[in-house]
Amino acid sequence: MTGFLIRRLPSALLVLFATSVLAFVLPRLGGGDPATAVAGPDATAAQIAAVRSDLGMDRPLVSQYTHWLDGVLHGDFGTSYVTGRPVTALLGDRFGSTVQLALAAALLMIVIGVALGVAAGSSRRPWARSLLDVTCTVLLATPAFLTGLLLALLLGEAWKVLPVSGEVSMLVDPEIGIQYLLLPALALSLPQAASMARLIQTAMRQAYTEEYVQTAVAKGASRRRVTLRHVLRNSLATALVSLGMRLGELLGGAIVIEAVFARNGLGALAVSSSGQRDYLVVQALVLLAVTIAVTLQLLTEIGLSLLDPRIRLEGTR
Template sequence: MTRYLLGRVPSIVLVLFATSVIAFLLPRLAPGDPAAEIAGPNASAATITAIRAQLGIDQPLVTQYLHWLGGLFTGDLGQSFQYHRPVAELIGSRVDSTVELAVLAGFFLVMAGIGLGVLAGSARSRWGRVCVDGVNTVLLAAPPFLVGLLLVLVFGVAMRLLPISGEMSVLDNPAIGLQYLLLPALALALPMSAGVARLVQTSMLGVRQEDFVDLAVAKGVPPMRISLRHVLRNSLGPAVVAIGIRFGDLLAGAVVIEAIFARNGLGQLAVTSAQTADYPVVQVLIVATVLVAVLAQLATEITLAALDPRIRLEQ
């Protein structure tokens, strides 16, 4: 395990370095000038030039990049142009909201994806498989924002069971916080779970053709035990890979979902910062998103090795 992790360090460093270059250049290639945003529409050219010098964005790009990269290594993420606060402090004040949403959505993603996949892969009735396949098809075709709007209309407007906007931290009040989290987490997780379910279903149907499954049937092992203990465990490889990839997508999907449900998380911060050309915030958010995706991929490979003894991480 240690040898494997050490072997992955160079590739992770290379990915993060390339990400830092892209994260630095991308906001500067987009239209907009942070100095003009701060100065206002009626500011003179001299005022804008002075603000650019104050922000340090009048220096050569290489100098700006090296200064920012050095700050990353020392823990100094810079100062927000728009909020006039340290980026680390600004992100820290919003990260709880997004983490709560991502964790609950990830739980729903795993439960719904594997649950629907097992139902489809275990259903003996033709109509049962058709019904589960129909649900999967609908979820695959529906983007998260559409699922979110439907959930709002059904559970928030028509039935008035759950709040449709705002938030409360689960740490402050678990019961109320979960009520605010349920709809956005479901809206984020359900469309992604359909792809996981399809992989589990396909893999289970393939594993059912193996000899050891026929042997278990011949021994009279109950069908449910065969499905869960023998078939499912040997079918989880593709699902684990898909779930690891989807965990990276949760942060990207949170941008839209937080806008629909008026949550004040990193998604809203990313949109606002991109609109106002707040370079320091956008840069850090891009690098943080890629870092989460890299760690999720690493955790996926370790989980695969734990599930399948044939996989050796040292190789």
């Protein structure tokens, strides 16, 4: 395990460094001037120049980047141009909402994805397999925001089963909080669940043709026993490989879903900060998202090694 982490750490750090460069440079290439937004629409050129100086934006770009990166390495992402609050405080205020949404969506993704994948991969009825294939295709082809709107119209407006917009913290009232969380979490999870189901289904169908499965059947093992003890265990390893990526995509999709369901999370912060050219907040959000994705990928590979003993993390053949 230690050898694996030592080998992967340089590449992970390289990814984070490249992300920091892109997160710093790309917003500034998009046009717009934060100093103008801070100074106000009626500010003179001299006032805007004074604001740029106060914000340190009159220094060379490389100097600005190294100053920002040094702060990041010390846990300081700077101060928001717009609100004047520390960026870490802004992230802290919104982080809990997005984490709740991502965790709920991840749980639904795993439950729905595994259920659909196992049903499609183990079914002997052609019509049932075709139906499940079509279901997964529709879920994959439908964008998360459109799924969210359809669910809101059906379960929220038509049937009035769940609230459509807003949120209540799980820490304040868990029962009401879950009701506000279900619709956005379901909308966010369905495309990823369909993707996971496809992987499990394909892996299971392939596993049924493997020699070790045929041997177990020849020895008199029931299909259910073969499926649970041999086919499913090895097929889940395939899905686990992509789990880290799926969780990262859930965090990215949360930006859109939070806007659809009016949740006050990191997604809403990203949208407002981008529109206001609040570069430091945008940079922190991008770097945070990639850091989480890289960490999840490492944890996924470690989990995969525990699920499949044939995989060795120590670098031996």
